[in-house]
Amino acid sequence: MTRTLILGGTAWLGRDLAEQLVAKGEEVTCLARGESGEVPRGVTFIRSDRRASGAYDLVVGNAWDEIIELSCDADLVAGALKALAGSTQHWTLVSSVSVYASNAEPGADEDAVLVEPSDLDDYAHAKVAAERATTEAVGDRLLIVRPGLIVGPGDTSDRFSYWVSRLALASDESVLVPDLHGRSAQVIDVRDLTEWLISAGHRHLTGIYNAVGSERELSTVLLSAAQVAGHKGELISADDDWLTAHDVNYWAGPRSLPLWLPTSDTAFARRSRSRFLAAGGSERNLKETLEDVLADERTRGLGRERRAGLTRDEEVLLLDELRG
Known part of the structure; x- marks a missing residue:
């Protein structure tokens, strides 16, 4: 012992x-x-x-x-x-x-x-x-x-859990996402x-x-979250200039799109994990993490006030303006 x-x-x-x-x-x-x-x-x-x-x-x-x-x-x-x-x-x-x-x-x-x-x-x-x-x-x-x-059940930062929760909450309605081209996510x-x-x-x-976990395209993470959440609506993207002009913030905090990083900082989510793997590091399936996070989020309330992300009302107003 x-x-x-x-x-x-x-x-x-x-x-x-x-x-x-x-x-x-x-x-x-x-x-x-x-x-x-x-x-x-x-x-x-x-x-x-x-x-x-x-x-x-x-x-x-x-x-x-x-x-x-x-x-x-x-x-x-x-x-x-x-x-x-x-x-x-x-x-x-x-x-x-x-x-x-x-x-x-x-x-x-x-x-x-x-x-x-x-x-x-x-x-x-x-x-x-x-x-x-x-x-x-x-x-x-x-x-x-x-x-x-760091992600998983019990996280209070909302940086990762925002997405599977929002997609479940939206159901068959649209969800706003950043331009996903060239964006990565790396979670553990x-x-x-x-x-x-x-x-x-x-x-x-x-x-x-x-x-650190595997380097994944952010689009892969969000599509996996949509599948786990059973989301049937559209993912509507806006480019960085449009989002920042509309006071949407990067990465975390109020009125943000979590996990979204400036193009100059995209390698933040692309760190080497070779030494970690050689020392026995491992990771579970992303789907398992998303499922467990969603179960935890349902318990806490999908529509609860969050430390990161857009409120659903903020998101709907942005989507309406984006559509013209």
């Missing part, structure tokens, strides 16, 4: 990690404020504000087989490293493919140039700073994992990522890995 400390563990990825570890019979402790949700049954939960003095007092004396850091906040990362870097056999830092300086190099691998972390309020900069601080403190016991877009199911993270920890795998 291994002893794992997850710094976090009540939000989506951390909770899935904790659930899978417990299911394997492992001893799991989560240290977090607990504001993102409940920890799974069987997990030891230590409620702690990581910014407070003595935040790690209840775990600092333990010998851990694995510590998993999910945060990119400079203060949180530094505090954890100061308290715990010497108390574990293996440390995993979950970073992001957002750390790369260029999104214009299809097939770029883990050796590509990173952004220079000059603004720690910026997500990508903060992740690079976390990688550097952890490398210095942990050395050759460190695994840095750079996931691409949270359950596949978690399974690999656990395996990598057990093997004491070290180094840096892009944990």
Whole structure:
């Protein structure tokens, strides 16, 4: 039995990690404020504000087989490293493919140039700073994992789930999509990522890995989502200039078309996964992920308010204007 400390563990990825570890019979402790949700049954939960003095007092004396850091906040990362870097056999830092300086190099691998972390309020900069601080403190016991877009049941970002939900909601009506020519999507199911993270920890795998799924044409993803959703209407596309002129945003957030990227950034979804595959990385069938996401979305409500995408009313108004 291994002893794992997850710094976090009540939000989506951390909770899935904790659930899978417990299911394997492992001893799991989560240290977090607990504001993102409940920890799974069987997990030891230590409620702690990581910014407070003595935040790690209840775990600092333990010998851990694995510590998993999910945060990119400079203060949180530094505090954890100061308290715990010497108390574990293996440390995993979950970073992001957002750390790369260029999104214009299809097939770029883990050796590509990173952004220079000059603004720690910026997500990508903060992740690079976390990688550097952890490398210095942990050395050759460190695994840095750079996931691409994480998807699956339970996701609250709506970047992936928007499409299968919208297509199901629209039924036989039209759905607005971006110009799909030359656009790619690269996603990894949270359950596949978690399974690999656990395996990598057990093997004491070290180094840096892009944990990304297969490179797919965005059109393939949307057509698969339409099939799963049972959508019988049209997919009506608009070009980038028209969409941006009508205040539709790229990628995520309110009034956006999720997964849509500027042509200058399309290689963001075309990262090399060779090293990940060689280290045992795998992915489930896209249809399975879409089906599970749709089931989860139906439970939460297809028409609910979302963090990303267009409202159906916004979409209908845009479609009417597009048709003239």
